[in-house]
Amino acid sequence: xxxxxxxxxxxxxxxxxxxxxxxxxxxxxxxxxxxxxxxxxxxxxxxxxxxxxxxxxxxxxxxxxxxxxxxxxxxxxxxxxxxxxxxxxxxxxxxxxxxxxxxxxxxxxxxx
Amino acid sequence: xxxxxxxxxxxxxxxxxxxxxxxxxxxxxxxxxxxxxxxxxxxxxxxxxxxxxxxxxxxxxxxxxxxxxxxxxxxxxxxxxxxxxxxxxxxxxxxxxxxxxxxxxxxxxxxxxx
Numbered sequence: 001x002x003x004x005x006x007x008x009x010x011x012x013x014x015x016x017x018x019x020x021x022x023x024x025x026x027x028x029x030x031x032x033x034x035x036x037x038x039x040x041x042x043x044x045x046x047x048x049x050x051x052x053x054x055x056x057x058x059x060x061x062x063x064x065x066x067x068x069x070x071x072x073x074x075x076x077x078x079x080x081x082x083x084x085x086x087x088x089x090x091x092x093x094x095x096x097x098x099x100x101x102x103x104x105x106x107x108x109x110x111x112x
Numbered sequence: 113x114x115x116x117x118x119x120x121x122x123x124x125x126x127x128x129x130x131x132x133x134x135x136x137x138x139x140x141x142x143x144x145x146x147x148x149x150x151x152x153x154x155x156x157x158x159x160x161x162x163x164x165x166x167x168x169x170x171x172x173x174x175x176x177x178x179x180x181x182x183x184x185x186x187x188x189x190x191x192x193x194x195x196x197x198x199x200x201x202x203x204x205x206x207x208x209x210x211x212x213x214x215x216x217x218x219x220x221x222x223x224x225x226x
Contacts, residue, residue, distance in 0.1 A: 004154075033214040042202065043155075045214030088154060090214075097162050098143050098209030099170065102154035 002027050004091050006103035013079045013110050021074040021106045023089035031092040032072050033100060034063050036085045043088065047074075079110045114138050118203050118218035125193040125225045133188040133221050135203030143206045144186040145215065146170075146178065148199040155202065161186055162209075193225045 003026040013019055023032070031050050035043040047056040049065035049072060056063050060083060062075045072089055086107045090100040116137045125131055137144065142163045147155035147170075157170030161180040175197055177189040186205075190197060200222050204215035 035214060042217045042219045043215070045216075048212055048214055050212070090155075092209075097160055097168070098206055098211075099145070099157055099160060100215070101157075101171075102147075104152075104154040 002029070002091060002093060002101045004089060004101050004103040006089055006106050009104060009106060011106055011108045013076070013108065015080055015110055015112055016078050018078065019076050021076075021087055021089075021108075023072040023074070023091075023103055025070045025072075025089075025091045025101075027094075028067075028070075029091045029094055030067070032065055033090040033092070034072075034074055035088045035090060037088065037105070038085050046087075074106075076108070079108075081110050081112065084108055084110045116203055116205055116216050116218035118201075118221050120221060121219065122222050123224070125190075125223065127193060127195065127225060129193050130189070130191050131193070131223075133190070133201055133203075133223075135186045135188065135218060136184050137186075137203075137205045137216070138184065139205065139207070139216065140183060141205035141207050141216070142183065143209060144180065145204045145206075146176070146186070146188045147202045147204065148172065149202060149220075150199050158188065158201075190223075195225050197223065198225045199223060 034046040047063040052067040086105045090102045145160045146158040159178040161167045203218040
């Protein structure tokens, strides 16, 4: 059974600081997703990581994937208030149907 | 282009009642999924479908049923609602299982069973 663990679950940051969210998963997979969820809203796809060493960047967020370590990171650079949200990683099953197993999410609060 | 549309957005059910959560997508996606999100938790897969007429159970299917008679529609049926089914339900879709994009999610249905 595929298990996905994120840490930390809660993160309070000062504006302008850097931090990293970690996503570990238990079995082999060839694709990993990062999603953003604002309070009371739906989920929005941020990144898809498809291979070992993949790195994707969008603004102040950068995601990377190490398939050998079964680890993905989401790095936040110079945080701003608008980045406050819950971030989920999701790992796709290597069998068909594209089913994803989600982590419990990291709730990020960026304070002035 | 509406994407994934879920109705209703909110619903309160009494224990033992039944209801259907509607999900429609207009992107011609073959793959559709139902997830539930409990407070402070990640999403758990209830049922999924890889095309019209094909459905299968996910991680937490008990108490639910689905059907997929068309590519566009993937309704989720709750029979004999229980308080444990209080949750936010998300429908999601994708073109295939090997795309370069994540799921497209609907806006969710917040269900309370009292």
